[in-house]
Amino acid sequence: MQFGRGKPAAGAFFDSDFQTVDSLLAVALLHGLQGKSECRVAIVTVSRNSLKVAGYVDMVERFYRGPAAVFAQVPPPGMITTGDGGVVSPGLTEPFAKKKADGSPLFVNRVARVLDTGDPSTLIRNYLQAQYEKSSYFVLAGRATNLAAALDFKGVKDLLKERSSHLVIAGVESFSADPAAARKVLAEWPTPVTFVPGEVGKAIPFPASAVEKDFPANTPDHPVAAAYAAWQAMPYAAPTTALAAALYATRQKETYFKAETGTVLVGADGKVSFVASASGKHTQLSVDPAQRDKVLAAYVELATAKVVPPQRFRPAAADAAKPPADPVKFPPKP
Amino acid sequence: MIMKKALPRRAFLRGVGTAAIGLPFLEAMAPAMTPAAKAPVRMAFFYVPNGMMMDSWNPTYEGKLTEMPRILKPLEPFKDDILHIGNLTHNTGRALLDGAGDHGRCSGSYLTGVQVKKSLVEIKNGVSFDQIVANKIGKDTRFPSMELGMEDARQAGDCDSGYSCAYTNNLAWRSETQPLPPVLDPRALFERMFGSGQPMTPEEKSRQSKYRRSILDFVTDDTHKLQATLGPTDRRKLDEYLSSIREVERQIERAEKDNAQIDPKMDKPYGVPADFAEHFKMMSNMMAIAFQADQTRIITFLMTREGSSRPYRELGIPDGHHPLTHHRNQADLMEKVRLINTYHIQQFAGFVEKMKTTQEGDGSLLDNCMLIYGAGLSDPNAHLHEDLPTIMVGKGGNYFKTGRRVMARRETPMCNLFLTMMDRMGAPVDDFGDANGRLAGMDLPGLELA
Numbered sequence: 142m143q144f145g146r147g148k149p150a151a152g153a154f155f156d157s158d159f160q161t162v163d164s165l166l167a168v169a170l171l172h173g174l175q176g177k178s179e180c181r182v183a184i185v186t187v188s189r190n191s192l193k194v195a196g197y198v199d200m201v202e203r204f205y206r207g208p209a210a211v212f213a214q215v216p217p218p219g220m221i222t223t224g225d226g227g228v229v230s231p232g233l234t235e236p237f238a239k240k241k242a243d244g245s246p247l248f249v250n251r252v253a254r255v256l257d258t259g260d261p262s263t264l265i266r267n268y269l270q271a272q273y274e275k276s277s278y279f280v281l282a283g284r285a286t287n288l289a290a291a292l293d294f295k296g297v298k299d300l301l302k303e304r305s306s307h308l309v310i311a312g313v314e315s316f317s318a319d320p321a322a323a324r325k326v327l328a329e330w331p332t333p334v335t336f337v338p339g340e341v342g343k344a345i346p347f348p349a350s351a352v353e354k355d356f357p358a359n360t361p362d363h364p365v366a367a368a369y370a371a372w373q374a375m376p377y378a379a380p381t382t383a384l385a386a387a388l389y390a391t392r393q394k395e396t397y398f399k400a401e402t403g404t405v406l407v408g409a410d411g412k413v414s415f416v417a418s419a420s421g422k423h424t425q426l427s428v429d430p431a432q433r434d435k436v437l438a439a440y441v442e443l444a445t446a447k448v449v450p451p452q453r454f455r456p457a458a459a460d461a462a463k464p465p466a467d468p469v470k471f472p473p474k475p
Numbered sequence: 476m477i478m479k480k481a482l483p484r485r486a487f488l489r490g491v492g493t494a495a496i497g498l499p500f501l502e503a504m505a506p507a508m509t510p511a512a513k514a515p516v517r518m519a520f521f522y523v524p525n526g527m528m529m530d531s532w533n534p535t536y537e538g539k540l541t542e543m544p545r546i547l548k549p550l551e552p553f554k555d556d557i558l559h560i561g562n563l564t565h566n567t568g569r570a571l572l573d574g575a576g577d578h579g580r581c582s583g584s585y586l587t588g589v590q591v592k593k594s595l596v597e598i599k600n601g602v603s604f605d606q607i608v609a610n611k612i613g614k615d616t617r618f619p620s621m622e623l624g625m626e627d628a629r630q631a632g633d634c635d636s637g638y639s640c641a642y643t644n645n646l647a648w649r650s651e652t653q654p655l656p657p658v659l660d661p662r663a664l665f666e667r668m669f670g671s672g673q674p675m676t677p678e679e680k681s682r683q684s685k686y687r688r689s690i691l692d693f694v695t696d697d698t699h700k701l702q703a704t705l706g707p708t709d710r711r712k713l714d715e716y717l718s719s720i721r722e723v724e725r726q727i728e729r730a731e732k733d734n735a736q737i738d739p740k741m742d743k744p745y746g747v748p749a750d751f752a753e754h755f756k757m758m759s760n761m762m763a764i765a766f767q768a769d770q771t772r773i774i775t776f777l778m779t780r781e782g783s784s785r786p787y788r789e790l791g792i793p794d795g796h797h798p799l800t801h802h803r804n805q806a807d808l809m810e811k812v813r814l815i816n817t818y819h820i821q822q823f824a825g826f827v828e829k830m831k832t833t834q835e836g837d838g839s840l841l842d843n844c845m846l847i848y849g850a851g852l853s854d855p856n857a858h859l860h861e862d863l864p865t866i867m868v869g870k871g872g873n874y875f876k877t878g879r880r881v882m883a884r885r886e887t888p889m890c891n892l893f894l895t896m897m898d899r900m901g902a903p904v905d906d907f908g909d910a911n912g913r914l915a916g917m918d919l920p921g922l923e924l925a
Contacts, residue, residue: 214859217885256562259886263911267566267886270590295906 150175151306152183152272153391154265156219157383158283159187159194160315162232162372165201166347166444167282167311167383169365172205173443174391175451182451183268183277186219186261188287191226196252197233201364204248207450216268218252219261221286232372236364248364261287262294269300277304280390281326282311282383289322292329302331307393310405311386312338317411324407327423335389335424336405336415341398342382344428345437347444349376355445365444384440389426397436398426481505484769485617488701490693496669497617497768498701499716500835501709514835515615516872516899517766518845519774520605521823522585522646524578524781525800526855527864528813534559537880546816547866549824553831555878556841558867562883563892566909567591568851568860577858578797579638581851582781586646588890588908595632595639603648604893604907605773606655611902617770622647623664623762624657624777625754626785635782643782646775657777660747661727661757665690668761668770669720689724691717712834716767723760730757751789752822759826767833767840772900778819781851790814800855812855823848827868844869845896863889871899883914 153171157164174180185202187195195218206215239247252258265287269277281288288308291297308330310316317323327334353376356366369379389398403421406414415425428436482504488496498504500514531545540554550557567590568581576593583591589601605620613619627644634640645654658664669690691698698717702710730748748754758776765771779785784795792799792811799815802808830841849865852858862885870877883891890908897903898913 214861256882256884258884260884260911263886263888266909267569270566270571271569273572294911 148273148276150178150180151391152268152277153180153387154183154186154268154277154279154305155387156186156188156261156279156281156283156287158189158315158318159198159230159233160189160227160283161313161383162230162369162379163311163313163342163347163381163383164282165232165365165368166379166381166440167280167387168198168201169363169444169446170384170387170440171280171391172448173446174387175205176446176449177443180391183272184216184219184264186264186287187258188221188261188284189226190221190224191229192220192252192254192258193229193234194226195220195258196250197236197364197368199252199257200237200248200250203251204364205448205450207448216264217257217259219264219287220255220258221261221290222255224286230368230372232368232370235371236367239362239367247362248367262291262297265291266294266297266300269297269304272304274303275306278306278332278390279308280311280383280387281308281316282313282386283315284318285310285316285322285326286319288330289319289325292325298329298331305332307333307335307390309335309337309386309390311342311383312336312413313342313382314339317407317413320407320409320411323411323413327405327407333424334405334422335386335400335426336413337382337386337389337398337426338413338415339380339382341385341426341428342380345381345385345433345440346378347381347384347440348378348437351441351445355441359445359447363445363448381440384444385426385436388436388439388443392439397429397432397439399429400424400426482701488694488697490690490695490697494669494690494693496690496694496717496720497770499712499767499833500769501705501712503705503709513872514843515769515772516843516845516874516901517772517774518605518608518871518896518900519762519766519776519847520586520646521776521778521846521848522582522781523778523816523819523848523850524582524783525797525812526850526852526859527816528809529853529862529864531813531816532864533561533862534880537882540878540880546813546820549817549821550827550866550868553824553827553841553868556827556831556868556870558875558877559880560865560867560883560892560914561862561880562885562887563863563865563889564861564886565851565863565889566860566886574636576636576638577852577860578782579635579642581860582646582777583638583642585851585889586775586893587648588888588893588910591638591642593637595637598639598641598652598654600642600648600651600654601908602650603646603775604890604897605647605775606649607904607907608897608900608902609773612772612900616772618667618765619771620647620655620773620775621664621762621765621771622655622657622775623758624659624780625751625758626659626777626779626783630654630656634780640780644777644780646777655775657775661723661730661754661761664758664761665723665727668765689721691721691724715833716764719760720764723757723764726753726757726760730754751787755822756825759822760829763826763829763833763840766830766844767835778822787815787818790818802856804856820848830869838873841869843872845871845875845899847892847896861886865889865892867892871896874899887911887914 199218352369356363403417405423543551567584573593586603587601592599609619632640634643647655784797833840846868890910891914895914
């Protein structure tokens with residue numbers, strides 16, 4: 142959160158219940174984009190009351206932030222503390238059973254209780270305060286409970302208007318699991334909202350070969366690859382709705398998808414529909430067959446990219462080796 | 476003034492001139508007080524700069540405090556009176572979009588919970604919560620609040636990367652633009668508390684001191700009259716109290732004498748002793764008296780200013796405090812910072828002992844206090860603003876379950892603690908700073924403050 146040398150890349154806020162494996166891939170993709178300085182992953186919040194999920198998310202964030210964590214605080218995983226956590230995929234727990242050659246755990250879970258997590262709304266507020274004007278965006282992949290709560294948290298709506306540019310919602314199945322929250326976010330979110338229907342994810346599935354070859358080739362012992370492999374029996378190709386949302390949210394200028402203006406509706410039964418209209422306040426994406434290969438290549442390249450810890454904005458690496466100059470000037474003599 | 480039935484809580488021993496000495500809580504006052512006859516709750520903040528060596532501050536366990544961490548060892552005799560709170564955060568101390576200047580921000584926002592404006596001229600902060608409390612209850616005491624310190628109190632100039640010294644050198648803010656500079660000089664504080672007329676030059680003070688009698692001499696008549704009406708317990712309490720005032724007087728006189736011998740041109744107020752520990756002892760003795768006599772219920776104390784580069788030669792450390800804290804994980808530098816951190820706590824422990832051994836009602840003065848000791852940074856090497864080193868000493872009127880290490884949820888705003896303290900001080904507000912609730916009452920495991 143220390144910036145001093147120019148304006149950094151836009152901050153990415155990712156919220157998910159991590160019910161589907163593409164949510165993990167989306168986190169990996171955002172970090173891949175961060176490695177190319179196209180965004181900065183601000184925080185990841187969990188919309189499920191599950192320490193297991195929060196523990197996995199925290200571990201992945203630490204994995205990506207690496208040694209830079211000394212100077213760039215690793216925010217705690219935001220986690221909702223109400224509701225039923227539900228069944229947690231083995232993909233989120235089995236990686237912790239992996240061992241190094243010396244028998245020590247390959248990945249360490251530091252989340253043992255609620256106190257090890259943060260309140261999602263507070264985190265969203267705090268990290269929005271660190272964003273420049275219109276220089277952040279949100280990706281939602283799961284139930285909208287956290288984002289709906291944040292809208293009612295003091296100051297957040299104004300901060301969103303000022304500091305955030307857009308929200309992209311991945312239409313994964315659980316998006317409407319909290320229909321009231323989904324409707325609230327669709328109605329009140331103060332920036333443009335784009336919806337990525339599940340069909341987009343199904344049309345361009347993530348290849349198992351990328352998990353088996355690309356991940357280990359770039360980064361051995363990758364926690365997202367481990368989770369993918371444990372999610373269900375390999376090989377399988379997972380839908381990529383959350384990946385599409387994260388990619389579109391970050392590379393807004395690319396023509397990866399077709400876009401249509403209209404209104405996204407959430408029925409009383411939780412069913413999501415889209416009504417096209419020029420006056421609608423939402424945008425819905427669809428697959429552009431001509432871009433399919435390009436999109437898939439971007440998914441694989443970015444999600445499996447070699448891990449590049451976030452760069453410090455001050456001091457530069459070359460300066461870090463020198464004894465630090467005392468930033469506190471002595472008070473002037475009277 | 477002497478009453479046969481009951482003494483009012485705000486009775487004074489008055490003498491000639493402006494001399495006036497408030498009284499401690501005496502049994503003879505009980506009938507005059509509310510039916511509950513409860514002593515008031517007081518709060519004080521002891522701010523230390525440049526963060527803390529957290530590896531020697533945080534216990535490795537939670538729950539009942541047993542063996543204290545190295546820095547806190549001097550407080551071990553009082554561990555049952557301590558609430559060691561983990562994970563409190565001041566987001567407003569972070570850079571947000573303002574770049575360098577963590578020291579300027581963290582002290583400026585410490586009690587306000589507001590992101591201060593980065594400027595040397597256009598000072599802008601918020602009202603600190605101690606002043607919100609002072610506005611509400613300050614009318615009940617002679618001084619609504621006291622602002623004290625031990626180092627540099629200048630208000631202008633650049634003290635950190637474009638942040639005015641007003642942010643680093645003050646804790647209390649009466650308004651967005653008006654800080655309340657701390658009193659550094661023990662003599663000035665003494666005279667403020669007990670009265671002595673107009674400010675004088677050092678020469679005038681020196682001349683006067685030749686003929687000076689104790690402030691107690693001016694109130695002898697009143698003292699004798701009062702003593703005659705008191706029971707043995709109250710009489711002993713009054714004797715101890717007046718003795719402590721006399722002791723402070725002697726300390727100040729000694730310091731003034733020593734200062735004159737050491738360096739008459741020293742760049743310090745006349746009555747400020749050269750010795751750090753002695754200076755702290757004088758100031759803290761007067762704080763204890765101020766609380767004991769209910770002269771004030773709110774004190775903010777800036778041990779040294781944020782970003783201070785004071786050397787600690789008394790510990791064999793000629794290096795400046797702040798440069799040392801950027802230790803780059805060098806063991807020798809880290810050790811020096813630990814020694815400084817511990818030295819500060821040693822001074823504070825002396826004050827805690829004084830509070831603990833001062834009887835009030837059925838318990839101690841400490842029981843009715845909330846003494847917060849802490850810093851606006853945790854790891855100073857990385858300038859972190861989360862898990863700020865924070866202990867509360869005292870039970871806040873036998874309210875807090877002390878003797879424990881408790882953890883708040885990560886990123887819990889420090890302002891949550893302030894909201895809770897405002898409740899205890901009888902000045903509740905709905906919201907403050909960036910709080911997201913009160914600390915007490917959060918239904919989270921491990922955090923049952925009350």
